Amino acid sequence: MRGVYHPHAKVRWRLWAPYTVRVDVALIDGDTRITHLMSSEARGYFSFDKEETSSGQRYVSGAPSPTL
Numbered sequence: 001m002r003g004v005y006h007p008h009a010k011v012r013w014r015l016w017a018p019y020t021v022r023v024d025v026a027l028i029d030g031d032t033r034i035t036h037l038m039s040s041e042a043r044g045y046f047s048f049d050k051e052e053t054s055s056g057q058r059y060v061s062g063a064p065s066p067t068l
Contacts, residue, residue: 011053015061018044028058 013025015038023046026033038046038061 012049014047
């Protein structure tokens, strides 16, 4: 997973996890982690968009829970 800049200073994180129904991404700022639910998309992709994100934003994805 990686964050990609989009127009209007937005960043999108996108992950392919076809065998799960939920994925989280945690944005890290020092010792603080703020967790966000990623939106489900077609073909097993999940994404999360954030406005006003600084270059070099640290993040970690939550371990997907398999549906199998």
